[in-house]
Amino acid sequence: MSLLRPMFLMLLLIWWPLCFMLFKEQVLKSRWLNVMPAQLLKALTEASPKSTSNRYTLLLLGTLIILALSGPSIKQTDIESVSQGDLYVVLDNSLSMAATDTKPNRYSRAKWMIEDWAKSGIFDRTSVTLYAASAHLLTPLTHDSETLKTQLTPLTPYLMPKQGSAPEQAFELLKQQLAHQNSSAAHILWITDEIRSSQIDLIAKQLPSVASKTLVAVGDEQSVPIPMEGGQGYVTYGGSMVQVSTNHQAIAQAGKKLGFETVALGSLPNHSILNSIARANQPLALRVDVGYWLMLPILLLFLWQLRHNAKLLQFILLPCLLSSLLVEPASANLFQNSNQQAYQALNNNAAEQAIKKARDPEILAQALFDQQQYQAAADQFLQLKTADGYYNAGNALAHLGDLQAAISAYDQALAITDHAQAKANKKLIEDYLKQQESDQSQSNENNSGESQPSSNGESSSSSEQNSQQSDSSSADNQDNSGNNNQASSSEPGDTDEQSNASNNEQSGDSENQNESSSDDNNASNSSQAESTEQAQNNEATLSAEELQNRQQVDVILNQLPAEQDSLLRYKFQYQYQQNPNESEGNPW
Numbered sequence: 001m002s003l004l005r006p007m008f009l010m011l012l013l014i015w016w017p018l019c020f021m022l023f024k025e026q027v028l029k030s031r032w033l034n035v036m037p038a039q040l041l042k043a044l045t046e047a048s049p050k051s052t053s054n055r056y057t058l059l060l061l062g063t064l065i066i067l068a069l070s071g072p073s074i075k076q077t078d079i080e081s082v083s084q085g086d087l088y089v090v091l092d093n094s095l096s097m098a099a100t101d102t103k104p105n106r107y108s109r110a111k112w113m114i115e116d117w118a119k120s121g122i123f124d125r126t127s128v129t130l131y132a133a134s135a136h137l138l139t140p141l142t143h144d145s146e147t148l149k150t151q152l153t154p155l156t157p158y159l160m161p162k163q164g165s166a167p168e169q170a171f172e173l174l175k176q177q178l179a180h181q182n183s184s185a186a187h188i189l190w191i192t193d194e195i196r197s198s199q200i201d202l203i204a205k206q207l208p209s210v211a212s213k214t215l216v217a218v219g220d221e222q223s224v225p226i227p228m229e230g231g232q233g234y235v236t237y238g239g240s241m242v243q244v245s246t247n248h249q250a251i252a253q254a255g256k257k258l259g260f261e262t263v264a265l266g267s268l269p270n271h272s273i274l275n276s277i278a279r280a281n282q283p284l285a286l287r288v289d290v291g292y293w294l295m296l297p298i299l300l301l302f303l304w305q306l307r308h309n310a311k312l313l314q315f316i317l318l319p320c321l322l323s324s325l326l327v328e329p330a331s332a333n334l335f336q337n338s339n340q341q342a343y344q345a346l347n348n349n350a351a352e353q354a355i356k357k358a359r360d361p362e363i364l365a366q367a368l369f370d371q372q373q374y375q376a377a378a379d380q381f382l383q384l385k386t387a388d389g390y391y392n393a394g395n396a397l398a399h400l401g402d403l404q405a406a407i408s409a410y411d412q413a414l415a416i417t418d419h420a421q422a423k424a425n426k427k428l429i430e431d432y433l434k435q436q437e438s439d440q441s442q443s444n445e446n447n448s449g450e451s452q453p454s455s456n457g458e459s460s461s462s463s464e465q466n467s468q469q470s471d472s473s474s475a476d477n478q479d480n481s482g483n484n485n486q487a488s489s490s491e492p493g494d495t496d497e498q499s500n501a502s503n504n505e506q507s508g509d510s511e512n513q514n515e516s517s518s519d520d521n522n523a524s525n526s527s528q529a530e531s532t533e534q535a536q537n538n539e540a541t542l543s544a545e546e547l548q549n550r551q552q553v554d555v556i557l558n559q560l561p562a563e564q565d566s567l568l569r570y571k572f573q574y575q576y577q578q579n580p581n582e583s584e585g586n587p588w
Contacts, residue, residue, distance in 0.1 A: 001072055001073065001074055002072075002073055003070045003071055003072055003073070004070075004071030004072075004073050004289055004291075005069065005070050005071040006070055006071075007070075008066055008069040008070040008071075009066065009067075009070050011066045011069075012063065012066055015059075015062045015063065015066060016059075016063075019058065019059045019062070057301055057304060057305055058305065060301060061298060061301045061302060061305065064294050064297060064298045064301070065294075065298055067291070067294060068291040068292070068294040068295065068298065069291070070291070071289050071291050072289070072290055072291050072294075073288055073289050073290060073291075074288055074290055084122050084123060084124075084185060084187070084211075085123060085124060085185025085186055085187055085211055086123060086124055086125045086126070086127065086141055086181070086185070086186050086187070087117060087118065087123035087125070087126045087127070087187050087189060088126075088127050088129070088174055088177070088178070088186055088187065088188050088189070088210070089114050089117075089126065089127065089128045089129065089188075089189045089190075089191070090129050090130075090131070090167070090170050090171065090174060090188060090189070090190040090191070090192075091110060091114070091128060091129070091130040091131075091138075091191050092110075092130075092131065092132075092165065092167065092190075092191060092192035092193060092194075092218075093107065093130040093131060093132050093155070093156075093157050093159075093160055094131075094132045094133075094157060094160070094163065094164065094165045094193075094194075095132070095157050095158075095160075095163045095226055095235065096157075096165075096193055096194065096219075096226060096244040097110065097157045097193060097218065098156070098157045098158070098226055098227060099193075099219060099224050099225070099226050099227075099244050100224065100227065101219055101220035101222060101224040101245075101246075102218060102219055102220060102265070106193060106218045106219055107155070107156060107157055109218060109265055109266070110191045110216075110218055110265075111152045111153075111155065112266075113191065113216065113265060113266055113267075114126075114128065114148070114152060114189070114191070115145065115148065115149055115152065116266075116268060117189060117268070117269065118145045118148050119145045120268060120269055122269050123187065124143070125141040125142055125143055126139075126141065126142060126145070126148055127139060127140055127141045127142070127177065128148070128151070128152070129170050129173055129174050129177075130155070130170070131165070131166055131167055131169055131170035132157065132160035132162065132163055132164055132165065132166070133160070133161075133162035133163055133164030133165070133166055133581070134160070134161065134162060134166065134169060134572075134575070134576050134579070134580075134581060135166065135169035135170040135172070135173045136173075136571075136572050136575055136576075137173060137177070138151055138152075138155065138568075139151045140177075141177075141181070147347075150347045150348065151347070154568055155568065156229075158229040159568050159569045159572060160572060161572050161573045161575075161576035161577075162576060165194060165196070165199075166581070167190075167192065167195070167199060167203055168199060168202035168203050168205070168206050169581070171203055171206040171207050171208070172206040174188070174206075174208060175206055175207075175208045178208045178210070185210075185211040186208070186210040186211060187210060187211055187212045187213075187214070188210050188212070188213045188214065188260075189214050189216070190213070190214065190215050190216065190255075190260065191216045191218060192215075192216075192217065192218065192251070193217065193218045193219040193244070193246045193251075194246065194247075194251070195250070195251050195254040195255070197254070200254055200257055200258065203258060204257075204258060207258060207259075212261070213258070213259050213260040213261065214260065214261055214262075214263055214269075215251065215252075215255035215260035215261065215262045215263070216262070216263055216264070216265055216267070217246055217248045217251040217252070217262065217265070218246065218265055219244070219245065219246030220245065220246060221245050221246060221247065221248065222245060223243035223244065223245045224243065224244065224245070225241050225242065225243060225244075226242050226244060228420070229420060229421065230420075230421065230424055232420070232424055338357045338358070338359050339357075339358060339359050339360045339363055341357045342354040342355075342356075342357035342358035342359075342360070342363050342364070342367065343363055345357060345367075346363060346366060346367055346370070349370075351367045351368075351370035351371040352367075352371060354366075354367035354370075355367045355368060355371060361380050361383050361384060362380075362384060362389075364380055365377050365380030365381045365384070365389075365392065366392075368380060369392070369395075369396055372399075374396040374397070374399045374400040375396075375400055377392075377393075377396040378393045378396035378397050378400065378409075381393035381396060382409070386416070387413045387414075387416040387417045387419050387422070388413070388419075388569065389413075390409045390410070390412040390413035390416070390422070391409070391410065391413040391419055391421060391422040391425075393409045394406040394407070394408075394409035394410040394413065394422065394425060394426075395425065397409055398425070398429060403429050403432075403433060406425075406429060407426055407429055407430065410422040410423070410425060410426035410429075411426070414426070
């Protein structure tokens with residue numbers, strides 16, 4: 001048997017002398033000897049068996065508690081570890097990872113592979129370190145694959161504070177993590193699309209000693225352009241479009257020099273890696289803590305003391321009652337402050353809970369935005385007085401429908417820095433407003449054009465009367481008038497045929513004139529019905545235009561990003577400002 005926490009035995013050096021000092025009564029006796037005989041003093045101060053028993057019970061109780069805290073343990077049968085250790089992912093998040101030669105893009109495929117390895121059940125915990133021109137810890141070691149997925153989902157190369165490629169900084173950060181870990185085995189998964197020859201020696205100096213190292217090359221050997229954020233074209237450098245490709249052979253050779261085993265994108269941990277890990281790991285001697293068994297005699301002795309000592313019971317219950325008034329809710333996390341709890345709630349899509357806990361204006365604003373409280377979110381974003389703050393405020397105001405205020409917020413963001421997303425969103429809203437003005441002016445022109453034919457209603461009705469009278473006269477003159485009617489119907493603009501139609505009207509008898517007068521009434525009634533129907537059509541057209549405008553506004557708002565990734569962007573920018581550096585090579 002051995003002790004898991006032997007340092008607690010030091011408490012015995014305090015407890016035992018304290019008990020003996022409390023039990024000692026020689027000082028008191030020596031004082032009374034000066035005023036009374038020794039036999040009388042002995043009779044008066046002789047301890048009863050009951051009080052002596054309580055003293056030894058208290059001594060034994062404290063000793064048992066200290067022994068339980070020291071962690072007595074027994075050795076169990078030697079077993080091999082089920083987990084193969086912790087997985088440390090080093091992810092290249094430079095701009096070239098946005099290339100779409102590997103569908104949908106390189107960084108998405110890399111994130112999927114990380115999730116697959118984390119969910120494989122082979123590794124105990126997973127950590128992700130990413131880099132571009134600077135290295136950042138995305139998530140520390142975690143058992144929860146869903147938490148890891150939540151962190152990876154909004155991650156894109158466009159979030160990095162400075163573009164470039166500095167893998168040596170990522171391995172330096174990884175080395176610092178391993179220095180604070182006591183895990184028996186560590187495994188590195190490095191996902192990248194380029195390893196420059198000048199970086200090999202720098203990486204070798206920072207590369208820690210681990211159980212296994214796996215390298216994955218992402219991308220195709222055919223050159224492809226790099227799309228800009230939001231699909232606003234392609235990345236250019238020096239006036240020409242940037243083309244990137246992945247040299248798998250060069251990456252494999254560089255990885256071999258550094259001790260990495262190269263595997264294909266999408267591969268899972270294979271049996272050869274598992275076998276090599278199993279051979280490298282020694283069997284673990286598991287020791288079981290049996291100190292909790294001492295709680296049974298401790299509890300019995302404690303209850304015995306309470307039964308004979310009411311003051312001790314009061315002394316114990318009073319602090320318990322007072323502490324119950326000050327205790328926090330059970331849901332409170334003892335290891336996180338309110339902002340960290342709000343950030344975690346925001347990542348778990350619990351925006352309402354994040355609003356209650358957030359004290360940081362950035363986290364509070366993002367939570368309000370996710371809760372669709374756009375006015376409150378805009379007010380919080382404007383208080384930040386940063387480029388990203390004004391940009392997010394513009395998005396909130398746009399969703400609120402105040403497009404002019406949104407443009408003003410984008411202008412404030414552009415006044416601080418050349419914010420590409422703010423510029424794109426501003427142009428998007430301005431184009432929509434221009435299109436809306438153009439449609440409105442065109443609608444006004446159409447309305448003015450329709451009012452002119454309506455003022456000539458009498459002439460149009462008279463022409464209808466003429467045509468009807470010519471039709472009635474055609475009953476007497478089947479040949480000539482039939483030809484005239486055909487001509488007038490096919491070419492209404494011919495003046496000669498119109499004069500023939502008027503002659504036929506004059507040659508009509510009185511009955512035809514009566515019929516024509518009744519036709520006039522019918523024509524006027526039909527024209528009124530047509531005008532009513534036209535007014536209804538105009539109303540229907542107006543409502544359709546309003547509906548189209550609403551749909552266009554919805555399209556505009558759907559194109560404005562909700563900035564779920566803004567927290568990561570702020571985090572990386574803050575870390576980079578704390579330790580700025582200049583990376584060599586191309587900024588992608």
